[in-house]
Amino acid sequence: MRSIEQLEMRGIHKSFVGVQANRDVNLSIGAGDILGLLGENGAGKTTLMNILYGLYRPDEGEIFVNGEEVVIRNPRDSMRAGIGMIHQHFMLVQKHTVLENVGLGYEKAPFFFPLREVRKRIEAEADRLGLHVDPDKQIWELSAGEQQRVEILKALLHDADLLIMDEPTSVLTPQEADGLFDILRAMSREGHSVILISHKLEEIKAICNRVLVLRKGTVTGEAQIEDVTMADLARMMVGREIADSYPKADLPEGEAVLEVRNLNVQSDQAVPAVQDLNLTVRRNEIFGIAGVSGNGQRELVEAISGLRHVESGAVHLNGEKITNRTARTINDSGLTHVPEERIKFGIVPNLFLYENAVLKKHHRNPFSIRMRMNYPRVKKHAETLVHDFNVDAASIGVPMKNLSGGNIQKMILGREISAEPDLLIAAHPTYGLDVGAAEYIRKQLIERRDTGGSVLLVSEDLEELFQVCDRIAVMYEGRFMGIVPPAATTIEQVGLMMAGCPAGECDED
Amino acid sequence: MPILEIIENILVRTVVAGTPLLLGTLGEVVAERSGILNLGVEGMMSVGAVTGFIVTFTTGNPWLGLLVATLIGAAFSVLHAFITISLRANQVVSGLALTMLGLGVSGLWGKPYIGRPLTTKMAEIRIPVLSEIPVLGRVLFSHDPYVYLSIVLGIVVWFLLRYSKLGITLRSVGENPRAAETQGINVNLVKYIAVVVGGAFAGMAGAHLSTAYSKSWIEGMTSGRGWIVIALTIFALWEPSRAFLGAYVFGCIFVLQYVLQPLGISPNILAMMPYLATLGVLFVYGLSSAGKRRMSAPAMLGEPYIRGSR
Numbered sequence: 001m002r003s004i005e006q007l008e009m010r011g012i013h014k015s016f017v018g019v020q021a022n023r024d025v026n027l028s029i030g031a032g033d034i035l036g037l038l039g040e041n042g043a044g045k046t047t048l049m050n051i052l053y054g055l056y057r058p059d060e061g062e063i064f065v066n067g068e069e070v071v072i073r074n075p076r077d078s079m080r081a082g083i084g085m086i087h088q089h090f091m092l093v094q095k096h097t098v099l100e101n102v103g104l105g106y107e108k109a110p111f112f113f114p115l116r117e118v119r120k121r122i123e124a125e126a127d128r129l130g131l132h133v134d135p136d137k138q139i140w141e142l143s144a145g146e147q148q149r150v151e152i153l154k155a156l157l158h159d160a161d162l163l164i165m166d167e168p169t170s171v172l173t174p175q176e177a178d179g180l181f182d183i184l185r186a187m188s189r190e191g192h193s194v195i196l197i198s199h200k201l202e203e204i205k206a207i208c209n210r211v212l213v214l215r216k217g218t219v220t221g222e223a224q225i226e227d228v229t230m231a232d233l234a235r236m237m238v239g240r241e242i243a244d245s246y247p248k249a250d251l252p253e254g255e256a257v258l259e260v261r262n263l264n265v266q267s268d269q270a271v272p273a274v275q276d277l278n279l280t281v282r283r284n285e286i287f288g289i290a291g292v293s294g295n296g297q298r299e300l301v302e303a304i305s306g307l308r309h310v311e312s313g314a315v316h317l318n319g320e321k322i323t324n325r326t327a328r329t330i331n332d333s334g335l336t337h338v339p340e341e342r343i344k345f346g347i348v349p350n351l352f353l354y355e356n357a358v359l360k361k362h363h364r365n366p367f368s369i370r371m372r373m374n375y376p377r378v379k380k381h382a383e384t385l386v387h388d389f390n391v392d393a394a395s396i397g398v399p400m401k402n403l404s405g406g407n408i409q410k411m412i413l414g415r416e417i418s419a420e421p422d423l424l425i426a427a428h429p430t431y432g433l434d435v436g437a438a439e440y441i442r443k444q445l446i447e448r449r450d451t452g453g454s455v456l457l458v459s460e461d462l463e464e465l466f467q468v469c470d471r472i473a474v475m476y477e478g479r480f481m482g483i484v485p486p487a488a489t490t491i492e493q494v495g496l497m498m499a500g501c502p503a504g505e506c507d508e509d
Numbered sequence: 510m511p512i513l514e515i516i517e518n519i520l521v522r523t524v525v526a527g528t529p530l531l532l533g534t535l536g537e538v539v540a541e542r543s544g545i546l547n548l549g550v551e552g553m554m555s556v557g558a559v560t561g562f563i564v565t566f567t568t569g570n571p572w573l574g575l576l577v578a579t580l581i582g583a584a585f586s587v588l589h590a591f592i593t594i595s596l597r598a599n600q601v602v603s604g605l606a607l608t609m610l611g612l613g614v615s616g617l618w619g620k621p622y623i624g625r626p627l628t629t630k631m632a633e634i635r636i637p638v639l640s641e642i643p644v645l646g647r648v649l650f651s652h653d654p655y656v657y658l659s660i661v662l663g664i665v666v667w668f669l670l671r672y673s674k675l676g677i678t679l680r681s682v683g684e685n686p687r688a689a690e691t692q693g694i695n696v697n698l699v700k701y702i703a704v705v706v707g708g709a710f711a712g713m714a715g716a717h718l719s720t721a722y723s724k725s726w727i728e729g730m731t732s733g734r735g736w737i738v739i740a741l742t743i744f745a746l747w748e749p750s751r752a753f754l755g756a757y758v759f760g761c762i763f764v765l766q767y768v769l770q771p772l773g774i775s776p777n778i779l780a781m782m783p784y785l786a787t788l789g790v791l792f793v794y795g796l797s798s799a800g801k802r803r804m805s806a807p808a809m810l811g812e813p814y815i816r817g818s819r
Contacts, residue, residue, distance in 0.1 A: 053691070055690075055691070074690075074693070075690060075691050075693045076693030076694075079692075079693050087691070091685065091687055091688035091691045091692075092685070092688060093680070093681050093684040093685045093688055094685070095684055095805070095808070096677075096680065096681065096684065100677050100680075101681075101688075103674070104677055104678065104681045104688065104689060104692045104694070105678070105689070105692030105693050105694050106692075109674060110674075111673055111674050111675070112672060112673050113672055113673075114673065114677065154692070158692075158693075
């Protein structure tokens, strides 16, 4: 007997300071359902689920389980009602083992030696649902896919009948994502229900049986999955058609802007992360780097942009040697960088939008005159960026952290592009962004290419790379498995190279 | 005096001198594992020492003194807990204020008792059979009850941290409070309990100083032990098992101050030893990458936790 046969949220309203995150949202889900919750970033999907999980209290609205109203004040209430949630950023203690993480808050374990009981339960679930993970490893030793399995185990051990998953595939390789879908299907067969928060249409189509679409906090569509096409879903989500290819100007091959020769870089753990790497990025080119994250892309980008020490090899920008120069020198010589962890490295969250708008140029004329900031000019520049790059913000005087992920990224991109760099490095620029914002950012990258710049784009999103790049290099364990033109290559071939097969050496079957 | 006897004497006094350090460090380990840095140990210890002394002096019962000192230490730490957990104020500032407040209050309360020795002190308990063992019997099994209490509490804290649900909860709260919250744990309650336990331990350590170690009250008698505890917590890498090692090593340094002084070594140099040793440990661990990983403090130490923040 499952405890959740039917769950309903009725008339949910929630607003944060000045932003209406949810407006009169109704949602219902039954046992065995896999419900897709689709929407752009900032559409209110995560807020809605945080309300269901007890992290936020709704301003208005009720929640019913099997027809009876339940009051959810905190996650404990939610867990008692049979609801489990897996957040986009895993809620795991990095320095603890899998067992300790799963045992955290596990009420049925005995007070002393609780982990023995946890180990038994993990082994049982692992066999039943194919959730295999080494229980004695510490979290930081695990891949993203394994960490996600730990999160699922946590929810299952707390008897979650309804599992909420926030963007579960955003950190997974395609193979890992398939594995996750198998697990979800097995859970659905056992009568568990799943709410899958996503903005990836293919994913929703592939795994869900029902879909609920949110836009700007309100429900804009609800359907059985077989009744709608991808185009329908996209329309409900963004309110317009989206481009699936991007026009590019036909331009002759330009001169080399960035040249990297025999580059060797170490990771934080002092092991080789980039090995004997060579690459050239030309003017009027978008050079893409594909690969599962953790194969040296981050170290490569940091080495080029002056944030990480180069062990050996050389980096040239416009023919000038910039190896192991400081980040500021490199920036000043025409290389700008959209970093991969945008909130950590791209902005100063507590500073105002207008201050963030001039970072890296704040110390120079005209934004400062000797020791004094020239705020009228700074603000004017910020206004221009907000306007030119469609940044949606209450005003330029709000702290940067109040913006949504997509708007933060638009602001960073705007700041970096407005410097008119010879080379723009963009690391995972559309990661975690909704379709609308991602499309906008891709267009801006192409715009930069067409107007005489060059772009080095690191991404895990193969479709994105195929849509915008002129050449794609596939990185695996610090080396390139091949550099291929997207027009003459299939996504499957690139997928094989991502798994470690050099170009042309592995057959597709 | 034969050399062996000197060593035995040093070891006996090392254990006694290490006891308040052990108690204090265990308490600070518990508090810091929950993510709350409490720099008020010196103050809480001092308040514990004066109240422990006053109660023992007036009632003649050192056990009552221990109880009251423990409660007062805990009560003082509630101040820090309220300011840092509920009001989310800066932990360093609040801790320093607590130290100054504790030193001031203890000086005030203790004024009438300066220079008046205790008539009844915490009696030594010889553990039957075990205390007959040569050398070891005197070093470990012929002491005042505080010594045994600190050892038992140390083992209890070590065991609970490692092998109980409470331990997993406490460690997780200090490492990733949001993860704990999403598993239905009341993060602030856990932090409150940890800080109050820390205060109680500091109070006990103070009572040991005034009712067992020296049997009199002198203003400022904690003489920096609260700060050594802070250093020891880092030295112990937030592990109760290493707190034992640290407390006795540092206790030994205290004893050596008296032993080596007649040999012409400046007591000022010896007084520096605990701090130099802490710097040394940080230095040695900082040099190796494996050490760096072990050395890492609870990830959210010193960071206020705000529920449901975006």
